[in-house]
Amino acid sequence: MAYTGMEGRNVRRRKRAMTGRLIGTAMLAATLAWLSPSAWATEDFPLREKYESVGLQPIETAELAETLDSVTVVDARSTYEYETLHIKDARSVPLASASFNATVKSLAEASGQPLVFYCNGVTCSVSYKAAIKAREAGLSRVRVYDAGVFAWAKAHPEHTTLLGAPLESADRLIADEQFQSHLLPEDDFYGRIVASTDPLIVDIRSQEQRQGVSLFQMRDRHVPLTTGNRELNGLVQTAMREGRPMFFLDATGKQVRWLQYYLEAQGAEDYWFLEGGARTLYESMGLK
Structure with missing residues (x-):
């Protein structure tokens, strides 16, 4: 039906007002959904819902910054990751270490403070598993900083340590x-190796991950990251001096991210990582 004159103008005003209310309601609903804890838990922090069901309470970045003096922060990652980047004054207690239970109990008793565990980020479950293990060891005051070390470093570089020195800037x-x-x-990884005259190929997996198997027909050097950078340093410096490209293999394509900080600090440029690590090679061979 077509409206004319004053009646038409009134109908159009009512339509505009209704449209505005609908848009406003939709925006409000979207904002409330974004602000709701459940949305954060399932979208921004995908592990929270799973682990909150067993009573583990996460701590946010702002709260951790405000309470640093009244909690003991524990880095549950590997020693190599800790030595590369960690929250200032955090204690390194790798989840995989044989002395984990005894060490965290000693820390809790010595400080009299709650323990806050962290690892790499929102998809890393190491901090949650460490907190559960600590509770099983008899500790009740444990929390998890599940945003991880990168979120902390970006928010508080002044309280972050990179390669043994203050980070100072998130840049x-x-x-x-x-x-x-x-x-x-x-x-492309194999192609570059084949095209190189004298490449340096380094397998940085642990002894357990490598299981004595060379994936490069014994052309690679096995230097586990668990041994630190001392052994690796001689190989890297020689390769850089001789202009040789460097190729690094880890287990799943994640360890090399930490190795990159060391390589960049050495001024290396011609270095390459295998996407997905050794897992990619095993899958391409039909192995698990």
């Missing part, structure tokens, strides 16, 4: 783009 963190620029899919 010193390696961006995803810089990491991706040194990451190669399997065919």
Whole structure:
């Protein structure tokens, strides 16, 4: 039906008012959904819902910053990751260490403070598993900083340590783009190795991960990251001096991200990582 004159103008005003109310309601609903704890738990922190069901309470970045003096922060990652980047004054207690239970109990008793465990980020479950293990060891005051070390470093670089020195600025963190620029899919990784005259190939997996198997027909050097950078340093410096490209293999494509901080600190440029690590090679061979 067509409306004319004053009646038409009134109908159009009512339609505009109704449309505005609908838009406003939709925006409000979206805002409330974004602000709701359940949305944060399932979208921004995918592990929270699973572990909150067993009574583990996460701590946010702002709260941790305000209570640093009244909690003991525990880095549950590997020693190598801790030595590369960690929250200032955090204690290194790797989840995989044989003395984990005894060490965390000793820390709790000595400080009289709650323990806050952290690892790499929102998809890393190491901090949650460490907190559960600590509770099983008899500790009740444990929390989890599940935002992880990168979120902390970006928010509080002044309270972050990089390679043994204050981070000072989040600009010193390696961006995803810089990491991706040194990451190669399997065919390109092998192609560069074949095209290189004298490449340095280094398997940085642990003894358990490597299981005595060379994936490069014994052309690679096995230098586990668990041994630190001392053994690796001689190989890297020689390769840089001789202009040899460097290729690094880890278990799943994640350890090399920490190795990159060391390589960049040494001024290395011609280095490459295998996307997905050894897992990619095993999958391409039909192995689990």
